[in-house]
Amino acid sequence: MLTHAAEDYLKSIYKLQEKVGKVSTGILAEYLDVKPASATGMIKKLKAMKLVRYERYRGVTLTAAGKAVALEIIRHHRLLELYLVKALGVPWDGVHEEAEKLEHVISEDVEARMDEFLGYPTADPHGAPIPDKNGVLIQTDSVPMTDLKDGQSCVVAEVSDSDSALLRHIGSFNLYPGTAFRVVEVAPFEGPFTIDIAGQEVVIGREVAKHIFVEQVQDPDNV
Amino acid sequence: MLTHAAEDYLKSIYKLQEKVGKVSTGILAEYLDVKPASATGMIKKLKAMKLVRYERYRGVTLTAAGKAVALEIIRHHRLLELYLVKALGVPWDGVHEEAEKLEHVISEDVEARMDEFLGYPTADPHGAPIPDKNGVLIQTDSVPMTDLKDGQSCVVAEVSDSDSALLRHIGSFNLYPGTAFRVVEVAPFEGPFTIDIAGQEVVIGREVAKHIFVEQVQDPDNV
């Protein structure tokens, strides 16, 4: 059986592969908050288990088997996040840390029961897609809120889940996934965004906006 | 912070203290399925942390701090077992293994939310008492079913939770905690028990009966 650490490495490699493309030892080490030497060590073990492809100085790639493990852990994590919110009322800014520990520990049986309880959901509380039992993941094409221009309308698709304080802040504006809003004005010189959300005007700083991803509903330039 | 292994040792010392009285290295090792030398090693670490009292060749005792940790873990375990049964419908013969892993990992917040969801329960699905948030545990005085004589009526108080096959067997007779039954006949020469449960007569082997603990309702000898 795989150790929790090995599972975390595989999950991180998967996520970095999505985000950055090529996954180097250094990037992986930084992401996992370990030293590069530690990452090299674990990568070698994962290679011996045929879960990753690896040539020294050349970066890591997941094999099919490694990807399956990664998606399984990600599925656990996201199902758990949603379950904790829906079934136990845990605030959305706290579920990431909790799920981070539980994801390595729940059985397939409990996974299936949570899935059923939740009605076979496809997204977690932060809008991230939940892979199905077979590891199939539905990708949505969202753009960072910082790409929006004056007058554009959209729906929140996803927010980064790792910063608890940021999530509380975003939550205070009700900017949960599925929430619609319209950009009233983007302040010049990389300034903040004034948006209209359910009739209320609120100002969102650019740093915060970077962590909010949206699906566009209407683009007035194309009318 | 304590490691999972350390928590398991403290929990086991607590349980053995209840069951056997004095806890020797050997008994503890056998219970935890490790070699005696491993137990000695961990006991020394726990002593350094002031969680146990220990003199070599003299056995182990929990300090107040150690007992508090043990009860906290036992609370997690039993709340989780009940939660898994009630909220997710996990069969009662499977919850022990699941809880064994989860007990070390859930936060106090989740513990409190499960407790609330369950209505502040005092017993787990096997009838074992759940310590409250302050570590206060209500002991019930039950006797093994093997102590029963012909004609005695009683209610199931508790069954051992660790053997999954045994639990399925007990469950097949509906002998869940809270269930009433009457002893029709105890076969001579250490034989099996014939009982009347909800009008049905069933035969329970002595080995099984040893793992069922009951509270007496009526003793015809004392009428």
Add this chain to the structure above:
DNA sequence: AAATAAATTTAGGCATAACTAAATTATATA
């Protein structure tokens, strides 16, 4: 193309928690 800078790997250590084998202590028996 050589020199410098950056990234990566190797080598050697540490802590945890298990193990085996040998030595020690305690207990029971003759």
Add this chain to the structure above:
DNA sequence: TATATAATTTAGTTATGCCTAAATTTATTT
């Protein structure tokens, strides 16, 4: 009381997974 048996402890090993420091490889700059 001496000895045999059983229990316990010590000593030394192994496997994880992290670390630091030094060596190596790759990439960039002049």
